[in-house]
Amino acid sequence: MILTCGIDVGSSAVKAAIIKSHPGSGRAREGAELVATHVERIRRRDQRHVIRAVYDGVLEAAGLTESDIHYVATTGEGELVDFRTGHFYGMTAHARGALFLEPQTRAVLDVGALHARAISMDADSKVVGYRMTSQCASGSGQFLENIARYLGVTLEEVGALSLEGDRPEKVSGICAVLAETDVINMVSRGISLPNILRGIHESMANRLAKLVRKLELDDGIVLVTGGLANDIGLVHATRAALVEHGIDSRVETHPLSVAAGAIGSALWGGYRYERLSPDTKQAA
Amino acid sequence: MVDAKQTVTEIVARADALYHDLEFGAVKRWKETHPGGKVIGCLPTYAPRELAHAAGMLPVYLRGAGDQVEIIRGDAYFQSYICQLPRGMIELALSGRLDSFDGFLFPAICDVIRNLSGIWQLHFPDKLARYLDIPQNFDVEVGGRFYAEELRRLLTDFEQLSGQKVSDDALRHSIGVYNTHRRVIQNLMDLRSEKPWLVPADETYLVLRAGDVLPVEEHIEMIKQYLQSVVELERPMRDHSRVVVSGAFCEQPPLGLIRTLERAGCYIVWDDMTISARFIAGDVSTSGDPCVALARAFIEQGVESASVYSCKKKKGSELCETVRKAGAQGVIFAAPSFCDPALLDQPMLQTALDQESIPWTAFKYAENLGQFQVIREQAGTFSDSIRLWGA
Numbered sequence: 001m002i003l004t005c006g007i008d009v010g011s012s013a014v015k016a017a018i019i020k021s022h023p024g025s026g027r028a029r030e031g032a033e034l035v036a037t038h039v040e041r042i043r044r045r046d047q048r049h050v051i052r053a054v055y056d057g058v059l060e061a062a063g064l065t066e067s068d069i070h071y072v073a074t075t076g077e078g079e080l081v082d083f084r085t086g087h088f089y090g091m092t093a094h095a096r097g098a099l100f101l102e103p104q105t106r107a108v109l110d111v112g113a114l115h116a117r118a119i120s121m122d123a124d125s126k127v128v129g130y131r132m133t134s135q136c137a138s139g140s141g142q143f144l145e146n147i148a149r150y151l152g153v154t155l156e157e158v159g160a161l162s163l164e165g166d167r168p169e170k171v172s173g174i175c176a177v178l179a180e181t182d183v184i185n186m187v188s189r190g191i192s193l194p195n196i197l198r199g200i201h202e203s204m205a206n207r208l209a210k211l212v213r214k215l216e217l218d219d220g221i222v223l224v225t226g227g228l229a230n231d232i233g234l235v236h237a238t239r240a241a242l243v244e245h246g247i248d249s250r251v252e253t254h255p256l257s258v259a260a261g262a263i264g265s266a267l268w269g270g271y272r273y274e275r276l277s278p279d280t281k282q283a284a
Numbered sequence: 285m286v287d288a289k290q291t292v293t294e295i296v297a298r299a300d301a302l303y304h305d306l307e308f309g310a311v312k313r314w315k316e317t318h319p320g321g322k323v324i325g326c327l328p329t330y331a332p333r334e335l336a337h338a339a340g341m342l343p344v345y346l347r348g349a350g351d352q353v354e355i356i357r358g359d360a361y362f363q364s365y366i367c368q369l370p371r372g373m374i375e376l377a378l379s380g381r382l383d384s385f386d387g388f389l390f391p392a393i394c395d396v397i398r399n400l401s402g403i404w405q406l407h408f409p410d411k412l413a414r415y416l417d418i419p420q421n422f423d424v425e426v427g428g429r430f431y432a433e434e435l436r437r438l439l440t441d442f443e444q445l446s447g448q449k450v451s452d453d454a455l456r457h458s459i460g461v462y463n464t465h466r467r468v469i470q471n472l473m474d475l476r477s478e479k480p481w482l483v484p485a486d487e488t489y490l491v492l493r494a495g496d497v498l499p500v501e502e503h504i505e506m507i508k509q510y511l512q513s514v515v516e517l518e519r520p521m522r523d524h525s526r527v528v529v530s531g532a533f534c535e536q537p538p539l540g541l542i543r544t545l546e547r548a549g550c551y552i553v554w555d556d557m558t559i560s561a562r563f564i565a566g567d568v569s570t571s572g573d574p575c576v577a578l579a580r581a582f583i584e585q586g587v588e589s590a591s592v593y594s595c596k597k598k599k600g601s602e603l604c605e606t607v608r609k610a611g612a613q614g615v616i617f618a619a620p621s622f623c624d625p626a627l628l629d630q631p632m633l634q635t636a637l638d639q640e641s642i643p644w645t646a647f648k649y650a651e652n653l654g655q656f657q658v659i660r661e662q663a664g665t666f667s668d669s670i671r672l673w674g675a
Contacts, residue, residue: 086523087549089664
């Protein structure tokens with residue numbers, strides 16, 4: 001049995017997952033089991049400290065020790081993980097993790113703290129195309145977090161509140177600064193929280209739908225991953241936006257979508273472990 | 285016993301300081317300890333430094349201003365479609381940073397370097413500005429004879445500049461010193477392809493770049509010490525892909541870009557970034573006419589480079605061979621924007637790689653590039669594709 005740990009170092013959270021897979025199960029890692037996941041937000045803490053805490057946390061959740069792990073695979077800002085064996089680029093890891101969580105996935109919408117990207121993939125999770133948001137943060141989690149803070153709600157409350165909105169207010173979808181100004185104006189005009197949040201979600205969803213449209217997908221599920229994957233308001237708005245843009249693919253999320261990058265890198269770690277030279281295996 | 289980690293740290297710190305010192309403090313210090321000694325600045329790619337060494341001069345490779353100097357005056361001399369290196373050179377010279385240099389050697393690489401030598405002659409008439417022609421014919425009896433004569437003429441110029449007559453024995457001694465230099469560099473390159481985790485790309489690069497300004501004897505000792513100490517370190521072996529970097533033989537990529545490639549999951553097991561000191565593969569003969577020996581070595585032992593016209597072998601065959609020898613899994617073409625030699629050769633090299641099913645990716649840079657995110661994504665994806673979807 002091969003035990004691998006994936007660590008996804010994002011700009012606002014560190015996610016870890018431990019995967020158990022069978023030797024000889026190739027890229028598909030058929031029969032692989034997710035043993036444990038652990039996620040912590042970085043807040044204002046030292047990133048290396050958080051990484052260590054997350055690694056310890058996932059090991060504890062799995063009832064394992066460091067020496068049980070055959071391969072530590074990173075994604076995101078992986079160079080901060082001194083004990084890593086190998087690193088996988090974000091798109092490669094998210095595509096693999098998404099396929100594990102939802103086998104019908106053919107595209108991923110990775111919505112992180114600083115950017116969003118749409119990734120198309122084949123049935124083996126090989127990345128075949130991608131589109132990213134530009135440098136502006138208005139389609140990102142950091143923007144949503146800032147807005148939530150201004151409005152005095154937690155990120156966890158945002159999704160449910162947004163679903164209550166019945167007359168969403170339009171927000172700038174181009175510039176985070178303009179969008180924040182829009183929100184301040186809305187508050188002073190007495191617009192309700194749900195309608196403000198729903199307006200923001202619709203604006204973000206519109207940007208995400210444009211990314212997905214450029215992928216020219218044939219079929220399959222679009223799985224939302226990354227830090228905002230559990231924001232049900234955003235997922236709901238994205239579903240509607242895809243329909244508006246004439247895209248047939250179904251938008252889904254998964255309770256473990258936030259950890260998709262970590263899961264994906266752990267799965268790739270298992271595949272790579274079997275292909276390592278004996279020296280590298282020993283060092284790992 | 286001196287701690288290996290401390291030795292490596294000190295060597296790399298010294299190399300880093302030399303790399304970042306565009307005031308050329310090392311050159312000034314050399315002149316202080318060698319009263320009357322002359323310094324010759326050599327442009328890329330290859331300069332026969334043995335001649336300057338034999339004449340008691342300090343040959344120093346100059347590679348533009350990197351990413352440290354804001355180019356203001358340099359831009360006035362070149363059109364927007366010209367690479368960055370000559371702008372940096374002009375900026376360094378006009379700002380007085382090259383005042384301690386007594387002469388400059390412009391090896392024939394491309395039209396830009398040729399024109400730069402002309403600009404130099406007009407602007408700095410009190411300094412030697414020597415254009416070095418290299419053979420286009422690789423028959424020893426034709427190109428070899430021409431180049432040996434060219435080397436003799438260059439040696440005469442160096443003798444005049446240094447005021448020192450160079451005997452054949454003195455030149456043969458210098459060739460011997462540079463043979464030792466080539467051997468220790470080869471040892472470092474061998475370690476790099478065998479155990480790349482011990483010698484990170486940025487560290488190796490800095491150590492090799494220190495040889496641009498240090499006297500060759502000092503650089504030999506630096507590399508020896510580095511090699512001796514670095515093998516004692518316990519550095520983690522990562523599951524990285526192994527790549528060759530090609531196309532960066534003249535204008536240099538910023539250090540941040542080299543670090544980015546390794547951070548993206550690529551062990552650089554061979555590159556042409558510091559090809560200048562490795563341009564002649566193996567020893568140059570220390571018997572017979574030394575100028576003939578140097579010319580012969582250039583013709584027969586010169587490595588394949590886009591900066592040299594050569595019809596010795598099929599274009600790209602040497603790159604494929606390098607990939608195999610270094611145990612690389614792919615090639616990253618990193619060429620400076622507007623570099624005619626690198627970018628004109630690239631399609632031929634890529635075709636050769638395709639024929640041998642060697643994966644490659646390509647991007648362009650400038651020496652003053654400050655954002656590496658796009659390159660990181662490209663290199664990272666390339667590394668993933670090699671490891672996960674390669675043979």
